[in-house]
Amino acid sequence: MKLYPIAAALLCINMYAQQQNKPQANQKHLQELYVKYEKDIKKAHKNAKLMGTPPDLYNEEDYKRTMDPVTGNVNFEKLAKVNKDILTGQYKAAQPMSFISGNQGSATGKIINEPWIERGPYNVGGRTRAIMYDPNDPAGKRVFAGGVSGGLWVNQDPSVSTNEWQPLSTFWANTSVVCITYDPNNSQTFYVGTGESSTTDVVGSGIWKTTDGGATWTQIFTVPVTYSANGVRNGNFYINDIKVRNNNGVSEIYAGVSGSYVGISFNDGWQGLSQAGLYKSVDGGATFTKNTNLLAMNTTTNVVSTTGYSIQQIEIAADNSIWLSTRSSRFTNIDSGGRIFKSTDGNTFTQIYNVGNTGSRVNFTLSKTDANKAYAFMQGVGTAEPIRIVKTADGGATWQSTSDVPQVIKLPTATDASIPANDFTRGQSFYDLVIKADPLNDNTLYIGGIDLFKSTDGGMNWTQISKWSNNNNMANLAVSTVHADQHAIVFNPFNNYGTGQMMFGNDGGIFFAANKENIGAVGGMVARNTRYNVTQFYGAVLNPTKTPANEELLAGAQDNGSWWLYGVPQANNFLTTQAATGGDGMYPEYDDQDNYEISSYTNNSHYLLNSTPYANYLITTSANRNMGHFVNEIALDRMNDVFYSYRSGLTLFRTAGLSSTATTFTNDQINVGTAQTGEQVSWLKISPHTKTSSTLFVGTNLGRLFKITNANTPSYTSTALTSPAAGTISDIEFGANENEILLTLSNYNQISVFYSTDGGTSWQNKEGNLPDMPVRTILRNPDDPNEVLVGTELGVWGTGNFLSGAPTWSSVTGNIGNVRVTNLDYRPSTKTVLVSTYGRGAWTTQNTNTNLATSETTAVSPRTANRVYPNPSKGIARLRFNNTNHSTVDISIFDKAGRLVYSKKNVKSDEEFGQKMTPGTYILKAEDKGEIIFNGNFLVIGHTEGDDD
Secondary structure, three states, rough: OOOHHHHHHHHHHHHHHHHHHHHHHHHHHHHHHHHHHHHHHHHHHHHHHHHHOOOHHHHHHHHHHHHOOOOOOOOOHHHHHHHHHHOOOOEEEEOOHHHHHHOOOOOOOOOOOOOOEEEEEEOOOOOOOEEEOOOOOOOOOOOEEEOOOOOEEEOOOOOOOOOOOOOOOHHHHHHEEEEEEEEEEEEEEEEEEOOOOOOOOOOOOOOOEEOOOOOOOEEEOOOEEOOOOOOOOEOOOOEEEEEEEEEEEEEEEEEEEEEEOOOOOOOOOOOOOHEEEEEEEOOOOOOEEEOOOOEEEEOOHHHHHHOOOEEEEEEEEEOEEEEEEEOOOOOOOEOOOOEEEOOOOOOOEEEEOOOOOOOOOOEEEEEEOOOOEEEEEEEEEOOOEEEEEEEEEOOOOOOOEOOOOOOOOOOOOOOOOOOOOOOOOOOOOOOOEEEOOOOOOOEEEEOOOOOOEEEEEEOOEEEEEEEEEEEEEEEEHOOOOOOEEEEEEEEEOHHHHHOOOOEEOOOEEEEEEEHHHHHOOHHHHHOOOOOOOOOOEEEEEEOOEOOOOOOEEEEOOOEEEEEEEEOOOOOOOOOEEEEEEEEOOOOEEEEOEEEEEEEEOOOEEEEEEEOOEEEOOOOOOOHHHHHOOOOOEEEOOOOEEEEEEEEEOOEEEEEOOOOOOOOOOOOEEEOOOOOOOOOEEEEEEEEEOOOOOOOEEEOOOOOOEEEEEEEOOOOEEEEEEEOOOOOOEEEEEEEOOOOOOOEEOOOOOOOEEEOOOOOOOOOOOOOOOOOOOOOEEEEEEEOOOOEEEEEOEEEEEOOOOOOOOOOOOEEEOOOOOOOOOOEEEEEEHHHHHHEEEOOOOEEEEEEOOOOOOOOOOOOOOOOOOOOEEEEEEEEEEEEEEEOOOOOEEEEEEEEOOEEEEEEEEOOOOOEEEEEEOOOEEEEEEEOOOEEEEEEEEEEEEOOOOOOOO
């Protein structure tokens, strides 16, 4: 075809116009998706309330941030192929990047893909549902355990407190482990089930199998991801349990599959609901067959559906019969939950119990010595009976229940005054619910909800054997302090269970009991989280004044508060860990002069941390603190000491005077622009190139970008820059000047990396060969503009030719593994790179080989003055003070009116004190023989279900 000059010019103009209009057109479609999504959210919250489940606010927001802007789906199934490509070397780096080529501490190797040094936390732990003693260890000490978003770990002997957990390999970093078992006919063969159905936090990837005792693994039992006509996503995403039965020498594998239990909208796929059911394999997992005898009733049509029961638990009885229990289906017309079934042949199952609540989750335990004896723990029927325990002595023919009158089995009663007498799970039986019978005495039971209890008479009487804190009545309860929310109870089977050892999995990781007969005493259970680094960090930041020789960083963790990691690196390179603030920890920040730090709780609960008084709200009124996102966007102008946080729509809060001695602050409002339908702020970034005033860049979830000059003054100017694409802006960084902008979007099916050299007037696509996955953060090497790192859903990626037309990206995640990276931070003075992850803690490296020799030999705690931590908390805290001069102090806490609300005498340094109190600001005073040791603010934040420390 021949083009004449005018026609050709018009065609070029038209093509350019189409390209320029494309972001706007996609933004309009994205707005429509957001409107629909918000309607689905409201409906989901209403249904969740009826089912007794709290909203999953983080994952709801993250869904919006990562959704395909065309379909509204979150295409996480694409990650499986990328994972395989990484493992086969497709994205292997050809040469090392100078940005991450250095090493720190005593780490070994300056080799490609292994520059990263694990910094911690060293002993915090995280949610654990799977624990198994190694059947191949002749000493009966080796243990495997799995984090729900941190992979599979092994400990050679967790009875020794100094023994570290070791990750099996970086391959496991992005794997959600929820159950593990072995083949009784070949103890070298293990099976690991993935995907946590109780939350929307992590999606699984079928079953993983090893035939060499855990050295190598292969994936089995996967279903190609497809969509049914009604939008339900097909796939084996949630394997709640696996058991292997020895049937006359044949290993029968039984896998219990569930769909997602909680979710957001129909567009989130309603993962795996149609695949729910019991599956069996007799060929080592090469093929599985779904049991068609276990299909649930459709309550709309009153006929048996094609959907299987959502399986919760599977156990093999002493007579080799198979028992299983169920939980609810998110298909509201599928009558799934509240049942127990039994089979002698593994094919035909008979229902032997039904609680009468289709939404009930059922866990149970079988006697090791009597095939007819069993106990079950479940969600009950209605508000009058939130939970129920039942038992049978005749194989399920008849049952006795805590709802019977008279009672022959009772519910435990928690000492904690905030826990109802009829529900020691405190409304969380959908989440924390576990029961186990002693394998040597089936009248001895252990049961867990928020705390742990023990019965020695078959459940008639119970004794509380753990406490999650010292609040109210529990201060005088002489038992071990164990993290809340119990998920797993395991006995050491060595020498026919003769060791008396037990292990427990909960939201705080792993706890160990050396002697079950002494388990109720103080110290009867102890944490065993040494290097069990499965912590989920929302974000982390380096202290700009420190060095690798005496490091300090602040990180915010899901359900585990904000933590300082600081000091001289230990021999294993980990840093000392110390709590900063309690509750959920969100985005943190540091002042450039180390005069203060900022930690965050949910929404706009942001705290200024300095020496005296210690903690203050940056957002003054409680109503304003409820605004913003669950994990709220913030920015700090370090040079001018001005703080910015997201408010609503396209508005921000501005708080000045952070370096002053003020204890209350004025919050001004900034209007970024006119918000389009569904538009919200998604990222904030202060330009480091403007020194005397704030130049603030604001990104939105529609892909719009704004530049606000003089943002720290009433006469600020907000200018809309060119939008690179429709989607959620997840990070904004700068090059050598303010015209060089690096920007990322976190959506699937969208270009993720953009670069501007003219201050955002035009954009270059820097996606190159980067796979289709969420990109959450970006960082450029200031010494080499061609070197850029991005943090993705599958670890850290890097390029050495960023300025080329199509950069070549490689996986440089190394020891970190293919885990979600939530932030990248950089300290120019020491050329240190920090990586925070959602499931594997915090890591650092350097872009030069720095000599770490130093005269500093002692780790210096952040804020070395006498201090309360965590602060804020839910009322339970500790005071650190100079115990050389003071052995103990007397604690007094006063409300705003000066009324004494709590006191305790003779408190040692770092000893826990306090009680649950109404949220607000209190004054805490500590004194010793009339000398004031501490006198400052003590902030108490509200309690939310599932976030116990």
